[in-house]
Amino acid sequence: MANLGIVIPAAGQGKRMGAGYNKQFLSLLGQPILAHTVRIFEESDFVSEIVIVGAEGDIAVIEEIVTQQRFKKVVAICIGGASRQDSVRAGVRALSSAIQRIVVHDGARPLLTLEVFHRFIEETKEYPAAVMGIPVKDTIKEIDSIGNILATLPRDSLRAVQTPQIFDREKLEEAHNRAASSGYCGTDDASLLEWMGYPVQMAEGMQGNLKITTPEDLLLAEMILENRQRADSRDGSSV
Ligand SMILES: Nc1ccn([C@@H]2O[C@H](COP(=O)(O)OP(=O)(O)OP(=O)(O)O)[C@@H](O)[C@H]2O)c(=O)n1
Ligand SMILES: C[C@](O)(CO)[C@H](O)COP(=O)(O)O
Numbered sequence: 001m002a003n004l005g006i007v008i009p010a011a012g013q014g015k016r017m018g019a020g021y022n023k024q025f026l027s028l029l030g031q032p033i034l035a036h037t038v039r040i041f042e043e044s045d046f047v048s049e050i051v052i053v054g055a056e057g058d059i060a061v062i063e064e065i066v067t068q069q070r071f072k073k074v075v076a077i078c079i080g081g082a083s084r085q086d087s088v089r090a091g092v093r094a095l096s097s098a099i100q101r102i103v104v105h106d107g108a109r110p111l112l113t114l115e116v117f118h119r120f121i122e123e124t125k126e127y128p129a130a131v132m133g134i135p136v137k138d139t140i141k142e143i144d145s146i147g148n149i150l151a152t153l154p155r156d157s158l159r160a161v162q163t164p165q166i167f168d169r170e171k172l173e174e175a176h177n178r179a180a181s182s183g184y185c186g187t188d189d190a191s192l193l194e195w196m197g198y199p200v201q202m203a204e205g206m207q208g209n210l211k212i213t214t215p216e217d218l219l220l221a222e223m224i225l226e227n228r229q230r231a232d233s234r235d236g237s238s239v
Helices: 035-042 056-068 084-095 112-122 168-183 189-196 215-235
Strands: 002-010 047-055 072-080 103-104 127-135 141-143 149-151 161-168 201-203
Touching: 002 035, 002 084, 035 047, 035 056, 035 112, 035 161, 047 056, 047 084, 056 072, 072 084, 084 103, 084 168, 084 201, 112 127, 112 161, 112 201, 127 189, 161 168, 161 189
Parallel strands: 002 047, 002 103, 047 072, 127 201
Antiparallel strands: 103 161, 127 161, 141 149
16 A cells, blocks of 8 residues: 555644643654654655644744755645644645545654554555554543542453554545534544544554653653664664
């Protein structure tokens, strides 16, 4: 499968990171987090276009990163919206009409490997929509607004969902447009298709595919990358 279009939402404020600027410009082993993320797709033979979505005030910095890193597949850097959902919708519109299959991947998830990405697109190629997720490790409880526990959810049927998420373009655009006109908000793109009643397939996620959200995540990401680089130089394998 070739000709994938990638939308990378990177227009958040990074409030939980508390850096005072977009966390995706923070250094992860000497390179901006966003550069690590874009490189995964730049290096994939299945990808033909990448769109990065940034906050208005961050566009110049993102352009600089793209130029410095010599990324060739970035066809647009567009301005995002108030929510992640608005940002992804803007990014999808910036892909050329040649793109009929779209992958959405958070700018803040730089640790996905090419190997896992390729396994994901191979495993999900027959599905109009699919996400990756991992089994949850903790017991998950549902609570009410004052902290009373309402239910302990059956863990075997729960997954912590990650990106990448992959979609037929037509379905993704339809779901985003409908959600925008109805005021429906989801925390990921798949939930918009679920809301419309479309099936979404779950595929196996990756333990190390962190979303860098807090300073602790950044430390952990550095450790994982260092460990991966050590393993690569020893025997060519990755964490
Ligand atoms: N309006 C928004 C909000 C988020 N994102 C992107 O969506 C991804 C997941 O969001 P998250 O990790 O929560 O990032 P922030 O919104 O920046 O973090 P916070 O909630 O702590 O401010 C990130 O790559 C973020 O840049 C986006 O493109 N547009
Ligand atoms: C899309 C996502 O990464 C899946 O886990 C997540 O829902 C993004 O949530 P955020 O609050 O925008 O970080």
